[in-house]
Amino acid sequence: MTEAPSFDVFQPHDHRRCRKEALAAVLAECSARKLRLTPPRRCVLEALLEEHRAMTAYELLDRLREAGLGSQPPVVYRALDFLLANGFAHRIERLSAFVACTHGEGAHEAVFLVCRACRQVAEASLPALARNLEAEASEHAFRVERVAIEVEGLCARCAGAGA
């Protein structure tokens, strides 16, 4: 969480470490910002950290159920609200699904590269792009609050597999 990963999530990498460091970073940030990573929130976060794949709310709810932490939709949506609001996870609008953040600190925006075959998601920042958007918006006298940029396609592996 504390800095951009030095690897590409679409490439093979030491994901055990990736996951462990991401969790540690969230714990540190919660501690620093006096946020409570309660059991359902942590359960959802850990499920998201297992893979760089977007998961639906109901897949995450299954994890909560298995962990004995409640079995109804509001539980998972509230945990997600917390994670999204604090920049620990992102919503992929295109998929109505969620991924753990691999990138920033605090609430932030990013560009998501979303593989339509394996649903893995890479997160990139693109400040130049944000400046372009600001210029465009100001021509319309539009006050920007949130930017969602989602690029759908195929990751190298899935493209290679002949999808």
Next chain:
Amino acid sequence: MTEAPSFDVFQPHDHRRCRKEALAAVLAECSARKLRLTPPRRCVLEALLEEHRAMTAYELLDRLREAGLGSQPPVVYRALDFLLANGFAHRIERLSAFVACTHGEGAHEAVFLVCRACRQVAEASLPALARNLEAEASEHAFRVERVAIEVEGLCARCAGAGA
């Protein structure tokens, strides 16, 4: 449809003309490309052209019902499939809703400025941004197929109204 509008949809404008020209452009393009703007498709398009506001599939279905053109969800989703596939309308992922195209010709992508208060949507093109994205994607060996850029915020009118 045939060219970018010379006005900003967030500003007051001659919307009767705006709507009439958009419909004429779609009719022309259907004729040129041998596409069939059948009654349900036209009904949905006209509903979308009434305002520059994103409408949900079920709002559009109500229009079909009123027009006696079927009352079940698949009817509206199929009409939308046609309009989206041919670039006559766009889906706003953030809202799970749809707007008429004000911009291009044929299937195309754009940047959407979405007012969270009035749900009006302005469409802008941003080729520079697309080039940025391509560069980003190629670093990840990612094959881009679709790009969705949605900017949420407040239009000048809604910001003025103290939202």
Next chain:
DNA sequence: CCAAGTTTGTTACGTTATAACAGATCGCGA
């Protein structure tokens, strides 16, 4: 007219998300 392809319309169902409320837990000051 006939056959093939496309479009329409229906039933039924699956998925995603939220409202409303009761009970549990936490943090803090008396």
Next chain:
DNA sequence: TCGCGATCTGTTATAACGTAACAAACTTGG
């Protein structure tokens, strides 16, 4: 340590969004 307000958890119920599968109607070209 005890209470008290705020936050969080968990439930029921329901709303909103979307699709599979199939039969009937229409369109187009021979």
